[in-house]
Amino acid sequence: MTALYDVAAIGNAIVDVIAPCEEAFLEAEALVKGSMQLVDEAQAIALYGRMAPGMETSGGSAGNTVAGVASFGGRAAYLGKVAADQLGDVYEHDMRSIGVAFDTMRLTGGPATARSMINVTPDGQRTMCTYLGASIELAPDDVKPEIIEGSSIVYLEGYLFDPSEARRAFAKAAGLAHAAGRQIAITLSDAFVVDRHRGALLGFIEGQCDIVLANEAEVKALFETDDFDAAAAKLGAMTKICAITRSEAGSLVLAGRDSALIPAFPVEKVVDTTGAGDQYAAGFLLGIARGLPLATAGRLGALAAAEVIGHYGPRPQVSLETLAKAEGLI
Amino acid sequence: MTALYDVAAIGNAIVDVIAPCEEAFLEAEALVKGSMQLVDEAQAIALYGRMAPGMETSGGSAGNTVAGVASFGGRAAYLGKVAADQLGDVYEHDMRSIGVAFDTMRLTGGPATARSMINVTPDGQRTMCTYLGASIELAPDDVKPEIIEGSSIVYLEGYLFDPSEARRAFAKAAGLAHAAGRQIAITLSDAFVVDRHRGALLGFIEGQCDIVLANEAEVKALFETDDFDAAAAKLGAMTKICAITRSEAGSLVLAGRDSALIPAFPVEKVVDTTGAGDQYAAGFLLGIARGLPLATAGRLGALAAAEVIGHYGPRPQVSLETLAKAEGLI
Numbered sequence: 044m045t046a047l048y049d050v051a052a053i054g055n056a057i058v059d060v061i062a063p064c065e066e067a068f069l070e071a072e073a074l075v076k077g078s079m080q081l082v083d084e085a086q087a088i089a090l091y092g093r094m095a096p097g098m099e100t101s102g103g104s105a106g107n108t109v110a111g112v113a114s115f116g117g118r119a120a121y122l123g124k125v126a127a128d129q130l131g132d133v134y135e136h137d138m139r140s141i142g143v144a145f146d147t148m149r150l151t152g153g154p155a156t157a158r159s160m161i162n163v164t165p166d167g168q169r170t171m172c173t174y175l176g177a178s179i180e181l182a183p184d185d186v187k188p189e190i191i192e193g194s195s196i197v198y199l200e201g202y203l204f205d206p207s208e209a210r211r212a213f214a215k216a217a218g219l220a221h222a223a224g225r226q227i228a229i230t231l232s233d234a235f236v237v238d239r240h241r242g243a244l245l246g247f248i249e250g251q252c253d254i255v256l257a258n259e260a261e262v263k264a265l266f267e268t269d270d271f272d273a274a275a276a277k278l279g280a281m282t283k284i285c286a287i288t289r290s291e292a293g294s295l296v297l298a299g300r301d302s303a304l305i306p307a308f309p310v311e312k313v314v315d316t317t318g319a320g321d322q323y324a325a326g327f328l329l330g331i332a333r334g335l336p337l338a339t340a341g342r343l344g345a346l347a348a349a350e351v352i353g354h355y356g357p358r359p360q361v362s363l364e365t366l367a368k369a370e371g372l373i
Numbered sequence: 374m375t376a377l378y379d380v381a382a383i384g385n386a387i388v389d390v391i392a393p394c395e396e397a398f399l400e401a402e403a404l405v406k407g408s409m410q411l412v413d414e415a416q417a418i419a420l421y422g423r424m425a426p427g428m429e430t431s432g433g434s435a436g437n438t439v440a441g442v443a444s445f446g447g448r449a450a451y452l453g454k455v456a457a458d459q460l461g462d463v464y465e466h467d468m469r470s471i472g473v474a475f476d477t478m479r480l481t482g483g484p485a486t487a488r489s490m491i492n493v494t495p496d497g498q499r500t501m502c503t504y505l506g507a508s509i510e511l512a513p514d515d516v517k518p519e520i521i522e523g524s525s526i527v528y529l530e531g532y533l534f535d536p537s538e539a540r541r542a543f544a545k546a547a548g549l550a551h552a553a554g555r556q557i558a559i560t561l562s563d564a565f566v567v568d569r570h571r572g573a574l575l576g577f578i579e580g581q582c583d584i585v586l587a588n589e590a591e592v593k594a595l596f597e598t599d600d601f602d603a604a605a606a607k608l609g610a611m612t613k614i615c616a617i618t619r620s621e622a623g624s625l626v627l628a629g630r631d632s633a634l635i636p637a638f639p640v641e642k643v644v645d646t647t648g649a650g651d652q653y654a655a656g657f658l659l660g661i662a663r664g665l666p667l668a669t670a671g672r673l674g675a676l677a678a679a680e681v682i683g684h685y686g687p688r689p690q691v692s693l694e695t696l697a698k699a700e701g702l703i
Binding site (some may be wrong): 063091092093094095096097098099100103110128129130133136137140141155156354355356358360 | 390393421422423424425426427428430431440458459463466467470471485486501538546592684685690
């Protein structure tokens with residue numbers, strides 16, 4: 044069956060609150076630089092009170108990825124839970140206005156739309172504290188079979204391993220996708236997520252996953268080793284296709300005996316790394332969905348990552364399709 | 374009496390929704406490039422539905438100015454009305470986190486926090502459609518005498534001439550300020566505002582105002598002439614101090630027989646002109662409040678304007694105090 048969508052993603056629907064900070068702020072708040080940690084509502088309010096003025100933009104890892112897919116001219120759908128509040132309005136608008144199908148029922152009478160407080164140090168590194176709010180209420184009923192079965196690739200966040208209800212939604216999506224002969228992709232999301240859910244993640248990757256995206260820290264955490272090459276080889280042996288990003292050192296893509304080292308695209312100044320991995324995934328998954336060569340998919344990912352780290356905010360601010368055409372990639 | 378604040382500002386408290394757009398979008402929406410127009414809630418919803426994904430940041434002309442004053446290391450207070458909603462929380466946070474005193478009672482049971490949809494064309498020009506929402510409910514009771522009487526300069530937006538209740542608040546503030554021997558400053562805000570309220574504005578400037586800020590289009594509109602020099606001379610004759618900005622042509626500052634032409638600071642790339650006039654006002658008013666020479670005040674304004682047009686968003690993203698010290702201005 045011809046796919047309706049190149050990529051359908053399921054994720055925690057989160058509004059980002061992005062503010063610059065000094066290194067000393069992270070120390071004072073006891074935050075691990077570059078990590079994502081979950082906070083409850085009271086912690087969120089307290090941290091927000093100490094943060095600098097911010098800008099609010101739609102975020103959420105998989106949400107950022109489908110926004111990137113749409114920017115490449117791809118067809119994308121999103122499943123995620125926001126509340127019936129102002130930030131939920133913003134989230135929905137930001138999806139639909141770029142042509143991403145997004146019809147998950149809004150949450151009423153529960154917690155507010157999720158938000159992630161992202162403190163960005165002068166080197167462009169982002170450190171995230173996320174209050175999951177309404178996003179945690181994504182339930183199996185929200186996983187619409189017609190979306191999942193109509194998508195070339197169904198993409199899932201490792202972050203969804205945290206909330207239990209979302210995890211059931213996740214399992215339902217994986218079952219539907221496989222039954223329909225679709226490919227399932229996952230991102231490991233964060234090294235701490237990998238630590239918390241190593242066994243479940245390994246089981247899912249081995250049993251149900253076709254494509255895995257990870258960064259260097261995550262793949263090392265998955266196999267509990269400091270040896271990147273060993274970890275990458277293990278992941279490669281376990282998956283049909285995988286892509287491992289290494290920041291300015293580029294990325295390694297593997298597919299059976301096929302592999303490629305993809306250099307990072309040059310960036311004038313790294314302003315904010317938020318969304319770098321998400322946009323890499325957008326380019327890579329679009330390339331795979333369209334049947335492009337593995338190395339081309341990797342270069343599309345690198346191109347998208349380079350665009351997003353040059354400005355504040357986790358989603359592209361220019362057309363990735365235009366950039367990719369200029370590079371002769373699509 | 375020593376002032377508690379360098380500048381206290383009264384304005385429409387507005388959250389900006391900023392999105393890039395093409396020139397064709399402005400044409401299709403019949404929007405006058407570079408202008409601000411008021412829209413009702415239904416129009417706001419319809420326009421938002423057609424806009425690109427945006428970023429939300431605290432805005433509002435006078436609010437941006439006091440944020441700039443604080444960034445210069447000045448002491449500032451703000452009076453403006455937001456609702457008890459999520460965007461109101463954002464607005465309040467963004468003020469208080471930079472040390473601006475902001476205690477106006479939140480609106481409950483009425484319209485939502487005001488928002489301005491700002492479409493930014495590739496040349497960096499912004500075109501604004503503003504839904505005034507809760508901001509219009511600012512009332513005379515919200516004007517706290519201890520704030521007004523404790524501020525070297527009380528700064529008012531021309532935009533406040535539109536909603537009648539705010540206009541009464543405005544008049545109360547002017548009366549209190551003058552009685553306490555404080556200076557009153559106003560910005561003309563927008564050429565269409567000047568057209569709508571020319572008589573009232575002229576009366577206010579002549580009768581109650583010490584400092585006037587305007588751009589070229591606004592001062593021409595005020596005196597219904599295309600002759601810039603003639604309009605500037607008329608404004609100069611009518612005010613103790615005035616500053617007229619002319620984009621990349623710099624600004625003209627006048628104070629009795631004293632005058633100076635201030636060049637614009639160089640900008641690598643104009644990304645978004647939103648807030649340029651507001652930040653000019655921040656530097657200029659801080660300079661005047663501190664008793665610096667007229668030309669220095671103008672250069673502080675030009676410096677702040679140059680910072681803000683280099684990025685999306687109407688408020689400084691780096692410390693203006695640091696920039697000003699590097700230039701030897703403070």
